[in-house]
Amino acid sequence: MSSISQRGNERLLSEAAGTHSRDYKILVLGGNGYVGSHICKEALKQGFSVSSLSRSGRSSLHDSWVDDVTWHQGDLLSPDSLKPALEGITSVISCVGGFGSNSQMVRINGTANINAVNAAADQGVKRFVYISAADFGVINNLIRGYFEGKRATEAEILDKFGNRGTVLRPGFIHGTRQVGSIKLPLSLIGAPLEMVLKLFPKEVTKIPLIGPLLIPPVNVKSVAGTAVKAAVDPEFASGVIDVYRILQHGH
Template sequence: MASILSFSTIPTLGSSSSSSSSPRAFFPSRLSSLSLNHRSSLCKSVVKCSYAEAGVKDDFRSTTIDVVADVKTERVVVLGGSGFVGSAICKAAVSKGIEVISLSRSGRPTYPGSWIDQVTWIPGDVFYTNWDEILFGATAVVSTIGGFGSEEQMQRINGEANIVSVNAAKEFGIPKFIFISVHDYNLPSFVLSTGYFTGKRKAEAEVLSKYPNSGVVLRPGFIYGKRRVDGFEIPLDLIGQPAERILSAIENFTKPLSSLPASDLLLAPPVNVDDLALAVVNAVTDDDFFGVFTIEQIKEAAAKVKV
C-alpha cells in the first residue's frame, strides 16, 4: 500500500513555504528529484517522523512515531576514501561518531575491518559522478585525490579533479571543504612548476577562493603508516616513526638550515597517517578551523582531537 511520508522538523516537500526557511546545505531545492530511497534515508537523521497510510485520516497525534536512532551531527563525504590516507580518515571519522560516505574508483576495500561496515562505499569518478546523490545531506567534503604520472595526468588528477569537486560542493551548498595537499619541501621553483605541485596549488587556490571562511588546506610532508598495496601491507611506520621522533627532537638545531633549497626533503618531519586523519576530524567539527596548515599545525590539530 502506498504511504505518505512527512517530517515534523522540516518543511513538507513541495510546500509553498519560502525556500529561505530551509538551509541549502542540508535540504537543497533539487531534493524533489531524488529517489524515494534517498528521501526515506533522511528519516534516519531527524528526531521525529510521521507516517500516514493513503486514505487514512491525517491524525498526527495518533501516527507520530518517536524515532530512537543514532543521530549523527556530521555527515562527511571522503573523496578517495579507499586509499591510504582516505581510509585512515574514514576510520577516524566513524570512531568519532561521524557518518561517512566514500567516493573512489575502487569502492569498498577488500581487506577486513569492523569500521569498514560503518562507511557507505560508492564506486565512481569525480568527473562523471552524480553529485546530487553523493552530496545529499553532507556537512563537509574531504578530498584526498592526488597522484603521479605524466604532466598532463598530474594536472588532471591533482588540479582539475579537485577543482571540479570544490565547485560541485560549493554549488550544492556544502558548508566546508577540506583538501589534503602537500608540503613544498622548500624545493626550487623549477621542481615546484611540475604538474604535481602546480596541480595541488591550483586546487588549494580554488578551495580558499570558494571557501574563504571555512576551507581547509592541510600540507603534510611524508605520510607514514601501514599502507596496503595489491594485497600487501607496507610498514612505512618503520621508517617514518623514528624519523619523526629524531627530526622533532633536533628541530631547534636544524631551523637555521631551513632556508637552504630542498632542505626539507631531509629536515621536514614525517606525519603519521592517523594524526593527519585526526586533524581532518578536527577540521570537520571545529568551525574556527580554516585556512592553510603546516606539518606542525597538523600535529597540533590532531592532538586536540586525541584529548
C-alpha cells in the same frame, strides 16, 4: 556536587556530543586509499556518519569498519557523478591525488579536485578539507604537474570556501599501508625520522636545497585526526595548515 547530579551532567554531555556527531555527515573523496581509509576510520570512531566516493567504489579491505561506510562509485572528472554522493553532506574531505605525466597530474590533483570543490560549494556543503602536500623545493620541479594541480585546488578552496576551507600540507605520511594482502610498515622509517626532525626549529626547512628534506614526516593517524577536526569544528583554523600544526593538532 552529588554523584547523582554528576551522572546527570555526564549523561547530558554525552547526549549533546551524540547529537553533535549525528549532525555531521562527512564525505571522504578517495576514502578507500591509504590516507582516506584512516580518515574514514577516525570519523567513524568519533561517531560521525561517513561516506566515500572513488572510481573503484567500495574498499577492498576486509576490516569491520568498511561496512559502516556508505560507498559511492564515481569519477571527479565527470562532475555529475558526484552529485548523488553530496546529498545531505555537511563536510567534504578530499584525499584525491596521484602521479603520472605532468598533464595527468594536473588533471588528477587539480581538475578533479576543483570539480569537487565547485560541486560541494553549489550543494551548500559547510566545510571543505583538502589533503595537499608540503613544498619540497627543487623536488617540486621534478613532478611539476603534481604541485601545479595541488596549488590550483588550494586556491579554488580558499576562493569558494574562505574561512570554511582548510588545506593540510603534510610531508611524508607514515603508518601501515595496505597494498593488496601486504602491509607495508612505513613507520619503521617514518616514526624515527619524525621524532628527530620535529626537534629542529621550523626555520631549518627554509635552508636552500637541503631545507625541505628536513621537513618531519607525520603519522597517517595525525593527518586523519586533524582532517576530521577541520571538517567538523567551525573554530578550526582555515587556510593552509603545515606539518608542524598537523603534529600539534593530531595528538
